[in-house]
Amino acid sequence: MSSGRVPDFGPLVGAYLARQDWAQSALGSFGATSLPAQVVDVEVLRTEHPGMASVIVQCRDCTFHLVLGWRPVTVAPGVLGAQSDAVLGPGWDSTGEVLVYAALADSELVVRLLESVSGGGERAERGRVVQSLVSHASLVYDDRLFMKCYRVIEPRPRPEVEMVWRLDAAGFNHMLAPVGHWQRNGRDLALVREFVPGAVEGLALARTSLRDLLARADSTNNGAPFADVGLAGGDLGPEMRRLGETTARMHLALATAFGTEPLPRGGVGAAGGGGAVVASAVRVHGDYHLRRVMRTDSGWLVAGFGDDPLMGAAAGAASQGEGRFASPLEDVADLCCSLQIAAAEAVALQTRSTRAHAGVLAQGWLEHNIAAFVSGYMSMAGIERLIPGTRPDVDLALSVLRSARDSEGGSEGA
């Protein structure tokens, strides 16, 4: 069944957007029953039922991207089930009356969307929405591919899209590789990347390690020091060393992809000092902590260039900011702070009687794992081009940066 004519979306989008939390958040406007929305661009992806179109809507100073579907009014309710919130309303195509709805509520259209976005290059048997945020919806296909379908459209290229593609071109393979990219009239509409099932946040590994260690916390006042308790079975050191290597690879790739800049006056961080150990600034990750790194069967992946499906919903507020050039040690320090926060949180979960000894053990754990992480980082061939300083210089610079983070209130992630 096909139609040369598609429903008129214009009358439907205002009321629909007014019901969407994500649109209200983007506009900073709550409580309206309808919004002054204007359809400015439509690309019809399918005319056969179920139909599908990519619709750009201007609403106040925001530009939204809606992927809409439609089916005959006799069919659509059965497909949508209880997802009444996805319905925009009735419309007409050349076959008759249809119901227009958000396409992501229709499992068939979710699969068709991947085909459209990839120009037919990718197909999947099954797709599902795994996350719904203000800026985008995340979809996973066959536990193989992941799509970010943007809702809030920016007038310029999205930094994460640029970052991902340029890192890929620089040969950095410790991230979810980009597979496809949907762009229209200079607007980024969707990004398709590999999905790695079984990935686990670095924070989960750190907590596993701490759990093992802190189970030995003694409630008496004479608990043994970390050196005597020894490393717990869940020693994180080797993993941290590998993560350090991956982090160094990331910085080298960033330097290749975006070049380097002279380090701003004042040293490696806001606190200043220690600048002599860093040769130049690179475009940093900027939001580097234990929820931005994922352990997979093939090693560590770096996520969070924008956001990632591998991260839980709580990590959804990833940085969307402009790319920033700074000392690569800022990312290193951020990760160290993240370890520190993880340790502190684990200690806080202890009972009052074991907390003191747990704190001693956690401090040993922290020093051990930071040392392993930095060792791995500094061992990567080529990193000396960015960080020509000696290890003591680097440790000093990191302590300065970490102190600065502490005074700012700590890293966001862990």
Add this chain to the structure above:
Amino acid sequence: MADRQLGGARWYEAAVFYELLPRSFFDSNADGIGDFKGLTARLDYLEWLGVDCLWLLPFYPSPLRDGGYDVSDFMSVAPECGSVEDLAALVEDAHRRGIRIISDLVMNHTSDQHPWFAESRSSRDNRKADWYMWADDDQGYADVRVIFVDAEPSNWTFDVPRQQYYWHRFFHHQPDLNYDNPDVVEAMLGVVRFWLDIGLDGFRLDAAAYLSKKEGTTCENLPATHEMLKRIRREVDRHHADAVLLAEVNQWPSDVVDYFGDSDECHMAFHFPLMPRMFMAVRREQRFPITEILAQTPPIPEGCQWGIFLRNHDELTLEMVTEDDRDFMYAEYARDPRMRRNVGIRRRLATLVGNDRRVAELLHALLLSLPGAPVLYYGDEILMGDNIYLGDRDTVRTPMQWTPDRNGGFSTADFAQLYLPPLMDPVHGYQAVNVEAERRDSSSFLHWLKRMLQVRRQYPEFATGSLEVLSADNPSVLAYLRAPRSRSEAILGNGADRGVPTTDAAAADEEEGQGATVLCVHNLSRFAQPAQLSLARWGGATPVELLGRVPFPPVAETPYSLTLPPYGIYWFELRE
């Protein structure tokens, strides 16, 4: 278990193997040494337990300087173990019960007491002068590592009678055979034929990677070695089409798959790197050591199977782990230096896991549900301990503990006469740990294991199904699916063609599991853990727990939530 039959040519794919030392199993004639008649007398027990194939460690005449792997006569039985006739009777009785028997075949070397070597070393021009690897100096094969680093400074040893050096990959009293010599090849093929004619169902090929030597190489995995193994396979197929060749190749899976050839070399090969990683995963309380090595394990040809194990008669080898991981394993599992040997840990399962039954169950659940044919080690089914004060690997080769009586029921000989002293410590000694007590206690580990073997038998997917590791948000949770590779394969591959039940009741069991998808979930942590599994593809299916047949809430589109007790195990059938 009398309903079991021997099955067809691919019986080994679904088999559960049981490795034992005849000398340590049961002594029938009160000489202090286990023997074939004793083993035959204990077949009732092995049949009750539910194993499919016995793997006998070397029983050949030997000076016993390496646990019998220093063979001094390939075509005979060490007198203390009995006779060839005793072995034939054992095989016949075992076959009657549906149990097969394979033995170690030590092809790479002989004892220096073997007549072949005696003749070879006697001069440089005798008939067997080049049956071994002789050289005028010890400079050859400089790239080859020494395996027994604790005992041997070099792979060359000077022989005074011949005034030449001979080559040995293992102990100096185990000279390597020269397979470039066709007479050696023929002699070894004769050994193979001899034992197949007695009725053995195959061989575990000891040190299979080292047969051929070539200057400038590591002398491991060489093409000529593969050619020799294929030659043996052809000989085996000609004489006993159901026989199995199980390769001992302590290498990476990507190298070991070569030993399957194009289904024309070894039927099976041990998956060595998986073993230490199971222990590592439990102690680290995270799945990655296991999932990483599974991801690096390539597919194997049709009709081939991995042999997987937790412990065996050797040390827990750490050759296939990184230095970091080796240090970790020593620190966690071998704090006493006496527990270490060569590049490994000479301890049994029970002592490795601190006698924690929950960990033993978890590790066995992994063993029985991961791809491959599980190989149990005698005594581990009752959580026998070890004796690190004994030499070499005798630590893990002490007599089987049958009863709380004298010598653990192993022998009525005087204690001083025993082959090795049985364990008598208060925790692992035979008074506390023995078959009699465990059989009488229906909640014992032995009964648990027997039950798990029964469950495994009902689901052929455990043996030959595909493996899909599932996403779980919790790194301490390891979950995977074992599913039929395809319905047609499952039907063709797991019916009468295998060593599977054939009576009505057993066939009904088999039908129950036919074509099923099994979900295995394991908590690697000593603490209770939540898990959320990606099972959307199975939306609507009902997980039915395999031990109690308890239906769990159906799977929905959202991640499936489970709570696992410490070291908890769930095996489910996903019923659509």
